[in-house]
Amino acid sequence: MKANRRKTLFRNTGAQVGIGTLIIFIAMVLVAAVAAAVLIQTSGTLQQKAQSTGKQATQEVSSNLIVKNIEGVRAKNSATDMSSTIDLLKLKVGLNVGSHSVDVNQVVVSITDGTTANNLVYAGNHKSYANIGASDGEMDNFNSSNATTNLQTLLTQQTTAITTFNNCDHYFTVERIRDEDASFSQSNPVMNTGDLINVYIATTSSSATGYSLVSTIDTSAGLKNSGLNLVPRSVVNIILTPESGVVTNADFVTPSSYGVKEAVQLYP
Incomplete structure (x- = not known):
């Protein structure tokens, strides 16, 4: 079946x-x-x-700034009559390899001698010390084309913005050394790769206010006190903070004696 x-x-x-x-x-x-x-x-x-x-x-x-060296300058009346303190710092600053452009107008420089700390912005910065909603924060009598004039103004004058203050404890100024593409100016301080500038920081002490010269700058109008006091053996810390990128530190100790030197090598 x-x-x-x-x-x-x-x-x-x-x-x-x-x-x-x-x-x-x-x-x-x-x-x-x-x-x-x-x-x-x-x-x-x-x-x-x-x-x-x-x-x-x-x-x-x-975006890295690099401090290549720092030189200190003493105020003077003559070659034999000089201040007992360092009254101006000249930082030679460049960019590390591969860095993006850096707008110096946005850089903040912090400096301390262990007792006093100053936070400085570029003298042509319109906003940092401005009144609210205004653009009056730049250093009074800022010159958009002359670095020497700006350095003299930094050392000897005051600015009225939110309050009235000494220029030397609120601002720094710059001067270009190498600028192949002619992109760097007092009014537009933008650093590109290969650029090299001097950054001037006033460190005038109360004991130096009566001297008439700082390097070749006429300060007979009267040096203003920065609050810093860079006597021998001072421990100094400088921090450069750009708008973007890592901060740059430069630490040094001033020599045990300045002797008869007007310009003193401090760093490295």
Whole structure:
């Protein structure tokens, strides 16, 4: 009996047709399209954020100022009549290899002698010491083209902004040394790779206010007191903080005696 059993295969060639099937198909296509659009938009946003973050991170680690050397200058009346303190610091500053451009107008220089600490901004900075909503924060009588005039103003004059204060304990000035592309100026102090500048920090003490010269700068109008007192064996710390990038430190101890030297090498 078992040998007589037969197996039969049924073939169903029918399929669903009609408006219902079409609606389901269109719905599936729309869902896939929406999902694809969301994925594309999300990936694009993430890519933009990644590029922006990468650019900022690169700038943070590559925008490095470097202090090549620091020289101290004593105020004087003559070659034999000089101040007992360092009254002006001249920092030779450049950029590390691979650095982005640095806007000196946004650099903050912090200096302390262990007793007094001054936070200095560029003399042409309009905002830092300005009245609220104003742009009157730059050093009074700031000269947009003459570095020597600005240094003299830094040492001998005051500025009236939020309050009236000595220029020497609120500002620093600069002078270009090397600027091959002519991009650096007093009004637009932007450093590019290869540029080299002098940064001037006034460190005039109360005992130096009666001297008439600092280097070749006429200070007969009267030196202003910076609050700093760089006598021999002073421990000095200088920090340069750019708008973006790592800070630069320069620490030194002044010599045990200045002797008869008008200019004293301090760093490195």
